[in-house]
């Protein structure tokens with residue numbers, strides 16, 4: 001996507017071979033681009049959320065393997081890199097998907113051939129992600145178009161949670177891709193952006209994306225969505241996912257479940273934008289089987305922002321010493337999901353629906 005006229009991806013390889021990322025910890029206040037040069041830095045970038053969002057975590061891990069292969073292409077190094085990167089964040093399945101995919105490609109090769117093959121496969125994974133998200137946008141656009149037509153061309157109001165935007169992927173985003181496509185198609189669309197405590201990915205990243213792209217939007221506090229739905233101000237919800245099970249349960253940023261409950265109570269369609277690498281075919285019951293990341297208490301007791309004087313920093317908002325819990329994701333059961341917007345089309349959130357859409361993957 002474009003920032004001030006320049007097209008950026010969230011991760012890319014420079015002509016000199018270095019892997020560059022946008023360090024998202026500083027957005028929206030500063031656009032900082034950094035190079036990741038060794039495995040330790042890749043692990044830190046994923047764990048400490050310089051990059052985040054399920055597809056981007058996967059793409060970053062793929063390049064992390066490639067950089068490590070250039071340093072040490074041995075079998076031991078490949079296996080250890082899988083471990084080191086895999087333990088950085090437990091919930092987004094794209095991480096394991098990308099590490100397994102890199103291992104599948106590299107393991108049969110002679111060590112001397114691994115680095116070049118790894119960089120090539122990492123670049124392909126990035127390009128595939130862009131294409132998948134583009135397709136999700138095309139398929140999701142039809143949902144938005146139908147709502148616009150039903151409203152006689154009136155404004156379509158979309159609620160989204162967290163950042164499932166281009167910053168969470170390599171480009172386009174998942175939940176935002178139908179929105180960007182709708183804007184391009186000339187549909188009058190307005191986006192309600194959940195701030196998404198504790199890390200405020202909505203306030204910091206999605207709002208920034210919408211502003212940059214000239215998309216009409218309002219930032220709302222997380223607790224406002226139900227109220228807006230009750231008053232007919234939301235036509236549909238579109239969110240992303242970090243892991244979707246074979247039966248269509250959706251694990252996404254904490255608070256997604258509450259939005260889905262409010263959507264069902266108010267008859268608001270609740271869609272999930274789902275790239276196929278985000279399906280975990282090995283699990284069925286998301287609540288019972290998906291590991292939920294618990295992050296630092298400080299993310300709850302503090303908020304980050306721009307201080308007077310322009311410095312980006314954190315302020316304590318609770319009494320010093322108050323304990324906090326910080327589960328980073330929750331699971332929305334399939335029964336609350338209207339449809340899964342995939343690169344192949346919109347699937348019902350069910351075992352049958354996903355199996356029909358991806359027959360070659362379903363067990």
Ligand SMILES: CSC[C@@H](O)[C@@H](O)C(=O)COP(=O)(O)O
Pocket residue numbers: 052053054055092161162163164165168169173174175201239240241242252253328
């Ligand atoms: C297209 S990204 C889908 C999800 O990864 C996104 O909604 C989300 O929850 C991101 O969480 P984060 O903790 O910022 O990595």
